[in-house]
Amino acid sequence: MSDAATTRRGIPEASVARLPGYLRALTTLAGHGVISVSSEELANAAGVSSAMLRKDLSHLGSYGVRGVGYDVERLAAEITAALGLTREWPVAIVGMGNLGRALAAYRGFEERGFEVVALLDGDRRLLGEDVAGRPVRPMSDLPGLVADEGLAIGVIATPSSGAQDACDRLVAAGVRSVLNFAPAVLAVPDGVVVRNVDLSTELQILAFHGQRVAAAAAATTSEVVA
Amino acid sequence: MSDAATTRRGIPEASVARLPGYLRALTTLAGHGVISVSSEELANAAGVSSAMLRKDLSHLGSYGVRGVGYDVERLAAEITAALGLTREWPVAIVGMGNLGRALAAYRGFEERGFEVVALLDGDRRLLGEDVAGRPVRPMSDLPGLVADEGLAIGVIATPSSGAQDACDRLVAAGVRSVLNFAPAVLAVPDGVVVRNVDLSTELQILAFHGQRVAAAAAATTSEVVA
DNA sequence: CACTGTGAATACCTTCACAGCA
DNA sequence: TGCTGTGAAGGTATTCACAGTG
Numbered sequence: 001m002s003d004a005a006t007t008r009r010g011i012p013e014a015s016v017a018r019l020p021g022y023l024r025a026l027t028t029l030a031g032h033g034v035i036s037v038s039s040e041e042l043a044n045a046a047g048v049s050s051a052m053l054r055k056d057l058s059h060l061g062s063y064g065v066r067g068v069g070y071d072v073e074r075l076a077a078e079i080t081a082a083l084g085l086t087r088e089w090p091v092a093i094v095g096m097g098n099l100g101r102a103l104a105a106y107r108g109f110e111e112r113g114f115e116v117v118a119l120l121d122g123d124r125r126l127l128g129e130d131v132a133g134r135p136v137r138p139m140s141d142l143p144g145l146v147a148d149e150g151l152a153i154g155v156i157a158t159p160s161s162g163a164q165d166a167c168d169r170l171v172a173a174g175v176r177s178v179l180n181f182a183p184a185v186l187a188v189p190d191g192v193v194v195r196n197v198d199l200s201t202e203l204q205i206l207a208f209h210g211q212r213v214a215a216a217a218a219a220t221t222s223e224v225v226a
Numbered sequence: 227m228s229d230a231a232t233t234r235r236g237i238p239e240a241s242v243a244r245l246p247g248y249l250r251a252l253t254t255l256a257g258h259g260v261i262s263v264s265s266e267e268l269a270n271a272a273g274v275s276s277a278m279l280r281k282d283l284s285h286l287g288s289y290g291v292r293g294v295g296y297d298v299e300r301l302a303a304e305i306t307a308a309l310g311l312t313r314e315w316p317v318a319i320v321g322m323g324n325l326g327r328a329l330a331a332y333r334g335f336e337e338r339g340f341e342v343v344a345l346l347d348g349d350r351r352l353l354g355e356d357v358a359g360r361p362v363r364p365m366s367d368l369p370g371l372v373a374d375e376g377l378a379i380g381v382i383a384t385p386s387s388g389a390q391d392a393c394d395r396l397v398a399a400g401v402r403s404v405l406n407f408a409p410a411v412l413a414v415p416d417g418v419v420v421r422n423v424d425l426s427t428e429l430q431i432l433a434f435h436g437q438r439v440a441a442a443a444a445a446t447t448s449e450v451v452a
Numbered sequence: 453c454a455c456t457g458t459g460a461a462t463a464c465c466t467t468c469a470c471a472g473c474a
Numbered sequence: 475t476g477c478t479g480t481g482a483a484g485g486t487a488t489t490c491a492c493a494g495t496g
Contacts, residue, residue, distance in 0.1 A: 024426075045411065065456075066496055069456085098328045098331045113430075179428050179432060200250075200337075202421050207315050210310060293475070
């Protein structure tokens with residue numbers, strides 16, 4: 001019925017991935033007391049082109065005013081609704097190593113509508129230990145967390161060797177959204193969404209570009225290449 | 227001369243972003259003593275389709291053997307070279323808050339060819355403090371790090387309010403590659419590459435999908451919608 | 453009249469399907 | 475024979491450019 005292999009009945013994946021950026025820019029503008037903003041201005045603040053911003057927003061509906069721009073509060077509310085951020089999303093962090101502890105201590109989740117409801121680890125020796133004011137709990141608590149707290153999102157911060165197991169237990173408990181920091185490919189059944197964040201991968205991509213810069217510099221220095 | 231808006235004379239950006247995943251899979255296979263691998267097997271291990279894997283690898287050259295597959299060691303070496311990982315890349319981490327400290331303690335950088343040569347912070351009160359066995363150094367050390375250590379990549383782990391300033395100082399010192407963890411859009415001159423990693427953005431994208439799941443479940447329960 | 457919303461054009465990416473080679 | 479490498483096809487995403495409108 002709709003247009004393309006979007007998120008089925010809805011917004012293209014690429015657009016969805018940019019909405020949080022728009023929301024952040026709008027929130028900043030609102031904080032500065034800005035009432036109305038043009039696509040050009042908002043696009044600048046979000047680091048995209050104005051045409052792309054308008055196309056992205058057109059998927060949500062017509063919330064702008066021709067000749068004027070967008071009402072900052074209104075648009076922020078619409079994007080918030082589109083992303084499903086009108087409710088709080090309970091999150092559990094699995095793996096209490098360095099990264100897990102840093103994530104547990106990160107205060108930014110709450111600010112953006114996510115509530116860390118539990119810190120988990122498969123290592124019995126860590127159980128009960130206090131991390132950022134919360135006790136480390138066993139993986140066996142997962143089903144209860146889904147049932148009682150509505151746990152919906154799992155963050156995997158385990159070593160890569162334990163990532164698939166952590167993922168399996170999250171999925172078995174009913175979690176459908178996973179944010180994976182482990183450098184591993186996770187196999188999940190249909191209907192479960194995994195997003196990967198990997199520091200090494202990012203650095204390696206930067207290395208590729210750094211290498212190009214180095215190569216270009218060398219070429220300029222000693223004018224070679226046809 | 228070549229095909230498209232690739233990385234100009236080379237590999238499409240989308241392919242480059244997948245190469246680290248292939249390299250990781252190959253390293254794992256090599257660790258298990260595997261000598262040769264087919265595109266199908268390697269694609270599975272990396273979580274992509276075999277057609278995509280072959281197309282990606284074709285940008286590097288012809289390193290497979292028809293009817294057989296790829297030599298694991300050989301292909302790993304080729305990808306390593308393509309990514310520019312035959313040398314070590316010096317990295318500096320800016321911002322010694324929770325996240326910066328976790329990154330400083332992360333031992334995975336060294337394993338993949340990156341060397342953390344300095345930990346920096348703009349806050350004078352932190353100077354000299356020991357973090358993961360290294361002293362926190364002032365931002366004014368940056369030019370020296372580029373000149374003496376060949377610093378090439380900066381990791382920004384500051385609060386968003388300080389991110390642009392940190393970035394400006396990195397760029398002014400000569401750094402051309404930046405990995406930004408702050409939830410902010412960074413403005414940089416041409417030739418500087420920025421990659422963004424933002425936890426909140428990732429969670430918000432997952433919230434969008436979680437919402438869809440919730441909506442679908444509700445629709446199934448009480449059969450509505452045309 | 454300035455700015456949005458959007459078809460049309462373009463660029464890019466992925467998948468298909470098979471020719472060609474060890 | 476079995477698997478790679480790759481043109482061609484099919485999708486998706488982005489940009490262009492302008493008609494429409496408060």
